[in-house]
Amino acid sequence: MKAVLQGCILAFQFLSTIPFRKQCEINESTLKWALRSFGIVGLIIGGALLGVLTLLQGIIPSYLLAVLLLTIWVLLTGGLHLDGWMDTADAAGSNRSIEEKREILKDSRAGSFAVIACILLVIWKFCLLYFLADSKSQDGTVLLTAVPVLARLQALWLLYKHETFYQRGLAFYWKRNLTFLDILISMIILIPFVLIAKAVLFLIIIQFLFTYLYGRWASKSFSGINGDLVGASIEGAEVWNLAVLSIYILYVTA
Structure with missing residues (x-):
């Protein structure tokens, strides 16, 4: 039970800014439970x-509500995955060799591609959140909770299916302790969603398509993955899921 609790706290410490001051042991058992708790952080x-x-829906203007939701989203993650998104954009946009792209990923400075990609991501998230805030769909509102959950679960699948290109770093240590059983355990959190709103099955299926396409692109562009690419996948998956959710509200529940 101690390993379960400490693993869950580790997941929050690694993936969010939610304040857990407890010092946790980092070993095979706690890392496994940290991986299994990715979905809980998303929840x-x-x-x-x-x-x-x-x-606040219907109380304040939808555009202000969308800005507030986006601000809370960034604050809760500390911009961690956004940093990975920006680093990935700089590397991918450089049109350099694979080795040079990997070096760019390690550079903490933000280039023009990073800034452009960040602006586009924020605009897309704002517009999709605005649509959701302005929508009267009850199913769509509830399914917003599933968006960050699915984005973090797909990161586990990405780690499981693709090799890290360095035998060091956070992504390597996560992957070394990740098994298919861990992924199955992490997905238990989706059962209540399926029972409450069957439409979440649609989101799950489409999410697999995103992870497959992103994984193929990362393998071709970088011959593997690292922590930045995994973080970028979470940001990309969140926008993807918001877009799919918006389409569902617009064409299915209308």
């Missing part, structure tokens, strides 16, 4: 977004 983030949306 807390999604739950916070759902709470704000439910409380």
Whole structure:
């Protein structure tokens, strides 16, 4: 039980800014439970977004609500995955060799591609959140909680299916302790979603398509993955899921 609790806390410490000051042991057991808790971190983030949306929808203008939701989203993750998104954009946009792209990933400075990619990501998230805030779909509102959950679960699948291009770093240590059983355990969190809203199955299926396409692109562009690419996949998956959710609301529940 101690390993379960410490693993869950480690997941929050690695993936969010939610304050857990407890010092946790880092070993094979706690790392496994940290990986299994990725979805729980997403659930807390999604739950916070759902709470704000439910409380303020119809009370404040939808555009302000969308800005507030986006701000909370960034604050809860500390911009960690956004940093990976920007580093990935700089590397991918450089049109250099694979080795040079990998070196660019390690550079903390933001180039023009990083800035452009960040602006586009924020615009897309804002527009999709605005659509959701302006929507009267109850299913769509509830499914907002599933968006960050699915984005973090797909990161596990990405780690499981693709090799890291360095035998060091956070992504390598995560992958070394990740098994298919861990992924199955992490996915238990989706059962309540399926029972509450069957439409989440649609999101899950389409999410697999995103992870497959992203994984193929990362393998071709970088011959593997690292922490930045995994972080970028979370940001990309969140936008993808918001877009799919918006299409579902627009064409299925309308």
